[in-house]
Amino acid sequence: MRQMLIAGLALGGLVVQAQAPVLAQEVTLRAVTSFAEGTQFSKNFERFIQKVNADGKGQVQINYIGGPRAMPPFEVGNAVRTKVVDIANVTGAFYTNLVPEADGLKLIAKPMSEQRQNGTWAFVDQLHQQKINAHYLARQFHNVPFHIYLNKKIDKMDFTGLKIRVTPVYKDVVEAMGGTTVTTAPGEVYTALERGVVDGYGWPVSGIFDLGWEKVTKFRLEPAFYSVEVGVLVNNDVWKGLSAAQKKVLSDAALWLEGLDTENVALVKAERDKQAAAGIQPIDLGPEPSKAFLAKANEVGWASVIKRSPENGAKLRQLAGN
Ligand code: 173
Numbered sequence: 001m002r003q004m005l006i007a008g009l010a011l012g013g014l015v016v017q018a019q020a021p022v023l024a025q026e027v028t029l030r031a032v033t034s035f036a037e038g039t040q041f042s043k044n045f046e047r048f049i050q051k052v053n054a055d056g057k058g059q060v061q062i063n064y065i066g067g068p069r070a071m072p073p074f075e076v077g078n079a080v081r082t083k084v085v086d087i088a089n090v091t092g093a094f095y096t097n098l099v100p101e102a103d104g105l106k107l108i109a110k111p112m113s114e115q116r117q118n119g120t121w122a123f124v125d126q127l128h129q130q131k132i133n134a135h136y137l138a139r140q141f142h143n144v145p146f147h148i149y150l151n152k153k154i155d156k157m158d159f160t161g162l163k164i165r166v167t168p169v170y171k172d173v174v175e176a177m178g179g180t181t182v183t184t185a186p187g188e189v190y191t192a193l194e195r196g197v198v199d200g201y202g203w204p205v206s207g208i209f210d211l212g213w214e215k216v217t218k219f220r221l222e223p224a225f226y227s228v229e230v231g232v233l234v235n236n237d238v239w240k241g242l243s244a245a246q247k248k249v250l251s252d253a254a255l256w257l258e259g260l261d262t263e264n265v266a267l268v269k270a271e272r273d274k275q276a277a278a279g280i281q282p283i284d285l286g287p288e289p290s291k292a293f294l295a296k297a298n299e300v301g302w303a304s305v306i307k308r309s310p311e312n313g314a315k316l317r318q319l320a321g322n
Helices: 002-023 040-055 073-081 100-107 112-117 120-132 168-176 186-194 236-240 244-277 287-308 310-320
Strands: 027-033 060-066 087-090 134-140 146-150 163-166 180-183 200-204 219-225 230-235 281-283
Touching (some): 027 040, 027 073, 040 087, 040 244, 073 087, 073 120, 073 134, 100 120, 100 168, 100 310, 112 120, 112 134, 120 134, 120 310, 163 168, 168 180, 168 200, 186 200, 230 244, 287 310
Parallel strands (some): 027 087, 163 180, 219 281
Antiparallel strands (some): 087 230, 134 230, 146 200, 146 219
């Protein structure tokens, strides 16, 4: 009996081995995005999905479930961790509860080619593996900055009396300027502005037209600051379960996705022109206040990351070089 069982197991093993190439079937990954479908910060991820589905035939496919209509943005990071989804397009600002260091990614503005070369990407990937059980596949939009948009004119860098919609990206700097903050998902910004619940909001230089915010926005405060980070996260158990060929399809597409950042230079310029045409006026308080604002934003941004994660925060800052 025992002999038979062992023989059976051995045979079973052989059979499995012999079939291994056949068994490496096409895998389908379930994907969500933390931004509205078809909008600025989902678009390139959607192109990435198309590419994977074209290049990965017979290997790996992505089933795009969608955006915030399918899942609240602030839950996307946790959904990757718990394998409710396999892959997601999400900014670190939306899961700082799980990875406090992710708030530091906005402070790293080097091109991804450089970040992959100098160890930044590997460290960020390691942090994601440890804290959120995710492989950090790609980072997008390093060359798109943020702004504070206002509906009340200011004549000095002082937000006293202003209530500003934030995420962790802007919270520290808005408070440092004396403003009060209210954290909301992007989907709540329009209504908050329309009802006058907030006097302004933080958002990248691009994307305000996607959700009609130009209708409820008067001013864009200069200067632009920080650096958008939208990552592509893959559940790490799912990642480890993929074959080398499947990983290659995704990794190659990830590098291609990062390469799309070259398009952002023209896009940012076009968005600023479009805002001007829509009547959104820049508030430029001059070189000295702008310089001081940038220095303050950098200082409070790093201080906040380093306070929550002293060692990792310091290492990130050293890699960022600012
Ligand atoms: O403002 C936000 O919701 C936010 O934090 C963000 C981050 C990256 C891209 C766009 C918005």
